[in-house]
Amino acid sequence: MKKIIKLLALVLVLIILYFGFTTYPKLDLISGFSAKSIASGHFLDNRSKELIEKTDNDINLIDLAANTIDEAGKFATSNVYGLKERKAIYREGLGATLINDDFDVSKPYLVPKRTKLENNLSFPYGNNEPTDTVFSNIDYSKLKKAIDNAFDRLGGKSKRTRAVVVLYKNKLIAEKYDINFNKDSRILGWSMTKSITSSAFGVLAKQGKIDINKPAPIAEWQKDERKKITINDLLHMNSGLEWEENYNTICDATKMLFLAADMGKVQLDKPAQFKPNTHWNYSSGTTNLLSLILKRQFKTQQEYLDFWYSALIDKIGMNSMIVEQDMSGTFIGSSYAWATPRDWSKFGLLYLNKGNWNGDQILDESWIKYTSAPTNTSEGRYGAQFWLNAAGKFPDVPRDMFYCNGFQGQMVAIIPSLDMVIVRMGLKEDPAFDFNGFLKGIIGSVKN
Structure with missing residues (x-):
């Protein structure tokens, strides 16, 4: 029995040493990537934490992070097994920023002055919906097949395409979006x-x-x-x-x-x-x-x-x-x-x-x-x-x-x-x- 306990203790020590040498130095990066990804994806594109974890963050090691979102404070935090917590804050007009403990979140900040294109034109030269255009030299069934082939069937993860947009002679001739995404998705x-x-x-x-x-x-x-x-x-x-x-x-x-x-x-x-x-x-x-x-x-x-x-x-x-x-x-x-x-x-x-x-x-x-x-x-x-x-x-x-x-x-x-x-x-x-x-x-x- 003592031999078994000693063996288990040895295995535990080896696991801890392996983790220390291989993963622990990466924890700052893992939790940093995760916090930034969660904050940006959620506040810029309205994605849920669960969707971001399941898609954007399902990367080896990044998926070790535990994440939280503070809706009122507009920030996300991530850590790995309670270690190396990182924080990313969202500011309207600037997106998300991964910060450290020295960053003064109360300090006033500048944002870009934006202007929206208002010319009453259809996409792509305006923001109205594109006009229907049919080109006689395009095989639309072949085009559709090529684009469909870029996407996974429901539940698949081999291709992982989220969006395809094709312009020809300044006109939109095709577009397609995966589930959870659309033309307004950032x-x-x-x-x-x-x-x-x-x-x-x-x-x-x-x-x-x-x-x-x-x-x-x-x-x-x-x-x-x-x-x-x-x-x-x-x-x-x-x-x-x-x-x-x-x-x-x-x-x-x-x-x-x-x-x-x-x-x-x-x-x-x-x-x-x-x-x-x-x-x-x-x-x-x-x-x-x-x-x-x-x-x-x-x-x-x-x-x-x-x-x-x-x-x-x-x-x-x-x-x-x-x-x-x-x-x-x-x-x-x-x-x-x-x-x-x-x-x-x-x-x-x-x-x-x-x-x-x-x-x-x-x-x-x-x-x-x-x-x-x-x-x-x-x-x-x-x-x-x-x-x-x-x-x-x-x-x-x-x-x-x-x-x-x-x-x-x-x-x-x-x-x-x-x-x-x-x-x-x-x-x-x-x-x-x-x-x-x-x-x-x-x-x-x-x-x-």
């Missing part, structure tokens, strides 16, 4: 937000207020080799700065998103590993540094907040979009833009039409060419905060396709040669979700 774009950040630079460049080919205006870099890094290098993800982005472990990216108070400074403080424009390295920290650079272009916080919306987001009627902030008041330009699938498709349409929005040239045509041209260090995979099909990642899709891409398979695909925008929002990414087959099916419904 869905997180994750790294598709990077393309929004890039576009903000495009607007400033068009206004002649910034030169992306000049060294990045960062005072902290002026006494070392980083002073040679240009905004262009940052936009192309080839600055040469140290960065690790691996969401399967504790890395620079996860520590930034779930621990940092000032996310832009995380990449700013990193040393140079290589000379600029010699090594491509995907970095969410770089995009948040770009957001911080944008912030420093304005005299006041209010001007910075307003610019993203007045110059771009609200200008093309993406009125559902909310870009969330870190604790320092900087937009998390790498990851946290929420919008309806229809509004995500409007963003794609802006790029499809070479920066022109219903007669208003918001971005120079040259900016569209710039963002969709391969950076020399990415082997044809990446432009300026946009992904590319130039190297044929999707073999059955035109090589001129460029696209916004986000964690768990968010995509806004822009295909100039077909005059088409395809949006897919979901919880499975390539290769678990067959994006090549999905895009091929939709494209195949259009007869040349």
Whole structure:
């Protein structure tokens, strides 16, 4: 009997040691991810805690978190076995922010001044319902089959598509939503937000207020080799700065998103590993540094907040979009833009039409060419905060396709040669979700 007790005690000790070495260091990140996900999903999209836990948070380790929502206080808290509790607060106009114990929740805060598109036009150029349009060269039964095939049957979890929207020749030709979602559902774009950040630079460049080919205006870099890094290098993800982005472990990216108070400074403080424009390295920290650079272009916080919306987001009627902030008041330009699938498709349409929005040239045509041209260090995979099909990642899709891409398979695909925008929002990414087959099916419904 004593041997059995000793054996059980040993097993218990081993379990505790295993937990201590493998899971305990991740608890801050687990509860941080969970609290932020619960607060954003609930207060921005009215999802229940149970739905968020069952869908958004059903990720290995994240599903260990226990969560609560305080409706009156507008915040969510999460912990793992009572350890490492984290809190995310919701503020109208700003979305949810993951905070630490030093954050003053009583401090007054600024919100962006928003304008709603009121032009009495139908979607996509207005917010009225789309007009019925039938194209003789589209096989609608084939189109429907391709889209239906992207969704699970009731109860399935192999494809996990939440929404598909297809625009052709500036018209909505198809859309579909999974159960619990509809045309008014805000869905997180994750790294598709990077393309929004890039576009903000495009607007400033068009206004002649910034030169992306000049060294990045960062005072902290002026006494070392980083002073040679240009905004262009940052936009192309080839600055040469140290960065690790691996969401399967504790890395620079996860520590930034779930621990940092000032996310832009995380990449700013990193040393140079290589000379600029010699090594491509995907970095969410770089995009948040770009957001911080944008912030420093304005005299006041209010001007910075307003610019993203007045110059771009609200200008093309993406009125559902909310870009969330870190604790320092900087937009998390790498990851946290929420919008309806229809509004995500409007963003794609802006790029499809070479920066022109219903007669208003918001971005120079040259900016569209710039963002969709391969950076020399990415082997044809990446432009300026946009992904590319130039190297044929999707073999059955035109090589001129460029696209916004986000964690768990968010995509806004822009295909100039077909005059088409395809949006897919979901919880499975390539290769678990067959994006090549999905895009091929939709494209195949259009007869040349």
